[in-house]
Amino acid sequence: MKGGAVMEPREAYPITYSILGLLAIWGPLSGYDIKRLFDHMLSSMWGAAQSQIYKELRRMREIGWVEMEREEQESRPDRKLYSITAEGLSALRKWQTQPPEVFQLRDEMLLKMLFGSFARSADLAQSLRASIAEHETRLLVYRQNTQAIAGAFPRGDKRYNPYSDENAEDPYFGLVTHFAVEFEKTYLRWLYEALELVESREKPAPSDMGES
Structure with a gap:
């Protein structure tokens, strides 16, 4: 056609x-x-x-x-x-x-950091703080993921897994949940490191007040 x-x-x-x-x-x-x-x-x-x-x-x-x-x-x-x-x-x-x-990985914060030389340090720091707040919330949600899913449906049905015993936990679901938690922890460490560097560039250079 x-x-x-x-x-x-x-x-x-x-x-x-x-x-x-x-x-x-x-x-x-x-x-x-x-x-x-x-x-x-x-x-x-x-x-x-x-x-x-x-x-x-x-x-x-x-x-x-x-x-x-x-x-x-x-x-x-x-x-x-x-x-x-x-x-x-x-x-x-x-x-x-x-x-x-x-x-x-498609992440706007990484793009902002890549072109950080075109931003004011204060603006970049503000973006980093917003990202930290967002990813701390995501980390909390992922840590509670199993409980959130268990309570998602009030029907009382157990989650069906055709490849395991009725009462067995799904190991693959646990692996992905673990990845999500570890990813957020790693990203948060990087965000805090980046914020520390950016904030250090905001501080004015010490004046030479001792010189005459």
Whole structure:
């Protein structure tokens, strides 16, 4: 077909497999539930807007990777609950055989620091303090990640893991949580070091008041 590339109906992206993975572990879930899990569970590695999630759910339903059922509610509109299908689970497993893309860190604070010679030291220090506050909050959230996920759904259901015993902890979830915590601790150390250097450049040079 002329006039530009056409997206294959089964073309998938990291957000696609993220949703499939959440449904495989937690499902069935609503789009709102999936967004909450993205915010609590995946924010350290992948973010997603509500509109992106619903777009992917519609597309995956069309290609047979998820199915949807309506759950009636007395005082609210019906909930649309999505579940992963056998074909969706197969796609999730196939994705695991593909090599991941090379890690790329995109961080505006690093860019600001790289071009710090074009900034006032006071402005750079202010940006660093804001980043410190943000990453200290993120570190606290990640340290509480397991508890946050456990309380994310008041249904009382246990998190389903098809590869472990019913009462076993998921070791892979723990590994990623550990990475998120260690990354934030490392980044915070660097931020404090950078702030110390920048603040030292703010101080005026000592005057030679002893000279006549």
